[in-house]
Amino acid sequence: MLKTFKKGGVHPAENKLSANAPIVTAEIPKTATIPLGQHIGAPASPIVKKGDQVKVGQVIAQSSGFVSANIHSSVSGTVAKIDDIIDATGFKKPCIIITVEGDEWLEEINRSSDIDKNLNHKSADIINKVKEAGIVGLGGATFPSHIKLSVPPGKTAEVLLINGVECEPYLTADHRLMLEKGEEMIIGTKLLMIALGVSKGAIGIENNKPDAIKHLQEIVKNYEGIEVVPLKVKYPQGGEKQLIKAVINREVPSGTLPIEVGAVVHNVGTAFAVYEAVQKNKPLLERVVTVTGKSVSNPSNFMVRIGTPTTQLIEAAGGLPQDTGKVVSGGPMMGKALSNLGVPITKGSSGVLLFKKDEASRRLIQPCIRCAKCVTVCPMGLEPYLLMNQTEMQNWEEVENNRTMDCIECGSCMYTCPADRPLLDYIRLGKSTVGNIIRSRKQ
Amino acid sequence: MDKLINVSPSPHVAGDYSVKKIMYGVVLALLPALAASIYYFGMGAIVVTLVAIASCVIFEYLIQKFIIKTKPTISDGSAILTGLLLAFNVPSNLPIWIIVIGALVSIGIGKMSFGGLGQNPFNPALVGRVFLLISFPVQMTSWPIPKGFNTGYADAVTGATPLALMKEGLGNNETVSNIMNSIPDHMQLFYGSMGGSMGEVCALALVLGFAYMLIRKIITWHIPVFLVGTVFAFTGILHLVNPEQFADPLFHILTGGVLLGAVFMATDMVTSPMTPKGMAVFAIGIGVITVLIRTFGAYPEGISFAILIMNACVPIINRYMKPKRFGEEVKNGK
Numbered sequence: 001m002l003k004t005f006k007k008g009g010v011h012p013a014e015n016k017l018s019a020n021a022p023i024v025t026a027e028i029p030k031t032a033t034i035p036l037g038q039h040i041g042a043p044a045s046p047i048v049k050k051g052d053q054v055k056v057g058q059v060i061a062q063s064s065g066f067v068s069a070n071i072h073s074s075v076s077g078t079v080a081k082i083d084d085i086i087d088a089t090g091f092k093k094p095c096i097i098i099t100v101e102g103d104e105w106l107e108e109i110n111r112s113s114d115i116d117k118n119l120n121h122k123s124a125d126i127i128n129k130v131k132e133a134g135i136v137g138l139g140g141a142t143f144p145s146h147i148k149l150s151v152p153p154g155k156t157a158e159v160l161l162i163n164g165v166e167c168e169p170y171l172t173a174d175h176r177l178m179l180e181k182g183e184e185m186i187i188g189t190k191l192l193m194i195a196l197g198v199s200k201g202a203i204g205i206e207n208n209k210p211d212a213i214k215h216l217q218e219i220v221k222n223y224e225g226i227e228v229v230p231l232k233v234k235y236p237q238g239g240e241k242q243l244i245k246a247v248i249n250r251e252v253p254s255g256t257l258p259i260e261v262g263a264v265v266h267n268v269g270t271a272f273a274v275y276e277a278v279q280k281n282k283p284l285l286e287r288v289v290t291v292t293g294k295s296v297s298n299p300s301n302f303m304v305r306i307g308t309p310t311t312q313l314i315e316a317a318g319g320l321p322q323d324t325g326k327v328v329s330g331g332p333m334m335g336k337a338l339s340n341l342g343v344p345i346t347k348g349s350s351g352v353l354l355f356k357k358d359e360a361s362r363r364l365i366q367p368c369i370r371c372a373k374c375v376t377v378c379p380m381g382l383e384p385y386l387l388m389n390q391t392e393m394q395n396w397e398e399v400e401n402n403r404t405m406d407c408i409e410c411g412s413c414m415y416t417c418p419a420d421r422p423l424l425d426y427i428r429l430g431k432s433t434v435g436n437i438i439r440s441r442k443q
Numbered sequence: 444m445d446k447l448i449n450v451s452p453s454p455h456v457a458g459d460y461s462v463k464k465i466m467y468g469v470v471l472a473l474l475p476a477l478a479a480s481i482y483y484f485g486m487g488a489i490v491v492t493l494v495a496i497a498s499c500v501i502f503e504y505l506i507q508k509f510i511i512k513t514k515p516t517i518s519d520g521s522a523i524l525t526g527l528l529l530a531f532n533v534p535s536n537l538p539i540w541i542i543v544i545g546a547l548v549s550i551g552i553g554k555m556s557f558g559g560l561g562q563n564p565f566n567p568a569l570v571g572r573v574f575l576l577i578s579f580p581v582q583m584t585s586w587p588i589p590k591g592f593n594t595g596y597a598d599a600v601t602g603a604t605p606l607a608l609m610k611e612g613l614g615n616n617e618t619v620s621n622i623m624n625s626i627p628d629h630m631q632l633f634y635g636s637m638g639g640s641m642g643e644v645c646a647l648a649l650v651l652g653f654a655y656m657l658i659r660k661i662i663t664w665h666i667p668v669f670l671v672g673t674v675f676a677f678t679g680i681l682h683l684v685n686p687e688q689f690a691d692p693l694f695h696i697l698t699g700g701v702l703l704g705a706v707f708m709a710t711d712m713v714t715s716p717m718t719p720k721g722m723a724v725f726a727i728g729i730g731v732i733t734v735l736i737r738t739f740g741a742y743p744e745g746i747s748f749a750i751l752i753m754n755a756c757v758p759i760i761n762r763y764m765k766p767k768r769f770g771e772e773v774k775n776g777k
Binding site: 010375416 | 448450452453455456457458461464465560561663712713714715718765767768771
């Protein structure tokens with residue numbers, strides 16, 4: 001029997017429409033809008049000013065704290081301005097806007113596609129490269145990767161898990177990357193293992209990508225200590241805690257990080273970015289983005305420069321269909337609906353998903369019939385119906401005691417609710433209030 | 444595309460589930476048992492079912508429209524289900540006016556007075572049934588004997604249920620094996636050839652309904668299995684202690700409302716606990732109370748009371764029977 005996590009989970013229609021579309025390099029945009037806060041943590045501070053000439057790969061904003069990441073220019077040209085622009089979150093965020101002229105790269109970046117198999121690196125050098133290159137978790141959480149590579153004192157890393165699950169329906173960016181850049185990704189995995197000082201690595205892939213599983217299984221024969229683990233298809237297996245449970249059968253305790261059970265998890269996209277940073281000296285300035293949807297004429301996977309406007313990608317996939325009712329950045333379960341299609345692609349953008357009008361709105365809310373489906377599917381063992389009720393009543397103590405902070409916002413409860421209740425909306429509200437209460441208590 | 448695009452928060456897709464689908468799924472699961480009732484009790488079963496469903500739906504409509512003044516939601520199927528379950532819990536020769544009163548109590552007091560669908564603490568059909576049992580004890584306990592599907596509504600011959608025979612016999616200091624002579628054998632009981640509430644007699648049909656609901660994932664196995672298991676274990680122990688004083692466990696499961704209660708009444712989503720652990724406690728409680736009433740109480744049958752008593756305990760069960768949280772029990776030494 002295939003491995004999977006035990007508690008809860010759902011199986012939404014997979015709709016991997018773009019699974020057979022090879023990665024195409026998207027056109028370089030005319031103007032690149034590069035946000036300073038593309039990661040969790042403090043936004044980077046700009047080190048260029050209006051009128052400066054920049055090259056591809058040049059640092060334009062520097063990491064401004066422990067949890068922060070460098071930002072590089074993904075294009076060459078002139079800095080037009082540094083201004084607040086609405087990004088995918090719907091809020092105005094500071095961005096560096098560059099008018100593109102040509103495509104001139106920094107000389108130290110190796111642009112050849114030859115595979116560099118040299119693994120003779122020191123741990124500290126790799127971590128430093130990862131930090132310099134501004135690599136963040138490309139699965140969507142965008143946590144700066146170098147922090148995960150520095151194991152805190154008192155803890156030991158035992159195993160590196162590479163997340164190739166891609167459990168979100170529709171998205172195929174990781175799938176294509178594993179197929180087309182498999183060897184590079186495995187070398188990146190090896191580099192991450194060296195950085196962490198672990199001898200075991202495992203790549204978890206859901207069984208709906210048999211071609212990727214087979215391909216990587218062939219490659220890992222040449223790389224000691226890496227195992228490809230096929231997993232049963234179940235959402236949210238790409239969640240860090242669920243993946244650890246599925247692959248090594250350990251449960252990360254509430255409120256702690258995976259290192260507590262000796263595991264470090266990185267996404268396949270991150271492993272590839274690490275390969276490029278260490279072997280090719282190339283910082284994180286582009287990523288694979290899936291553009292898909294039932295009404296999209298050519299569901300595609302693009303290699304996109306950071307800062308490219310979303311509209312340009314939609315055009316490249318066949319244009320915006322007439323009956324579009326919602327555009328989502330990311331997957332259908334956890335993605336963010338965009339209010340403005342001009343928002344730039346950032347390090348965390350894994351997909352652009354178009355919904356038709358009839359798929360776009362929610363159904364009418366009905367009374368809870370206490371069917372307990374939400375309790376059954378919650379992968380964290382919470383009671384979504386209760387959290388919603390208690391949040392509605394603003395009974396914050398109960399909300400906290402019932403572990404609202406453990407919620408990973410996967411949306412399984414809402415997906416499965418027969419009465420179409422807005423469970424996750426309320427849980428988010430409760431999490432933010434309880435989070436504030438906890439923080440103020442600590443002060 | 445016009446300028447209005449939807450920007451609701453995630454998730455952006457929903458599964459193909461609805462309250463309506465669940466309600467009609469349960470109705471579908473009840474059809475084998477309905478067919479069995481018609482087969483055994485004839486016209487009476489049809490009349491009682493139609494009257495109960497129609498009056499439940501009409502009362503829900505009228506109450507929502509004229510008393511609560513909201514948009515009637517009779518199309519969600521919950522009133523139809525309540526009506527069907529109420530019919531299943533009464534004899535097939537019950538006078539129409541009594542059925543109508545039962546429907547009014549079920550819908551009016553059992554459901555709408557608490558705020559309608561999802562708000563009621565007690566199973567509405569059982570509230571109706573118990574109200575009728577206490578108010579009209581004669582009509583509610585004159586059970587038609589199965590005489591085939593061409594039996595007319597008015598000309599049903601009545602007799603006692605196996606449970607009533609057992610209670611009466613034991614009360615007259617007869618032995619179990621003696622009483623068993625006047626009761627159909629276990630195979631007959633399994634097929635449902637006995638007196639009783641119209642929907643409860645045919646174990647075979649009820650088990651079919653259970654299987655259907657399991658396959659459709661409408662209910663989980665916990666409540667029916669724990670409930671029937673408890674009745675089996677408890678009556679089994681009593682039977683082993685004194686086989687002439689206490690009937691055998693299979694007799695207890697196949698007669699009366701244990702199977703109907705376990706599969707369709709206790710599993711009512713609104714009035715049962717939210718976690719498997721809670722469901723187990725709930726079902727074991729029902730099983731124990733049922734056997735206590737049957738063997739030591741005044742009534743021959745106690746499943747309705749047992750379910751209503753445990754319904755009242757559901758909030759406290761939910762409070763203490765929490766699901767196992769992720770990361771609560773850390774395994775493998777780390």
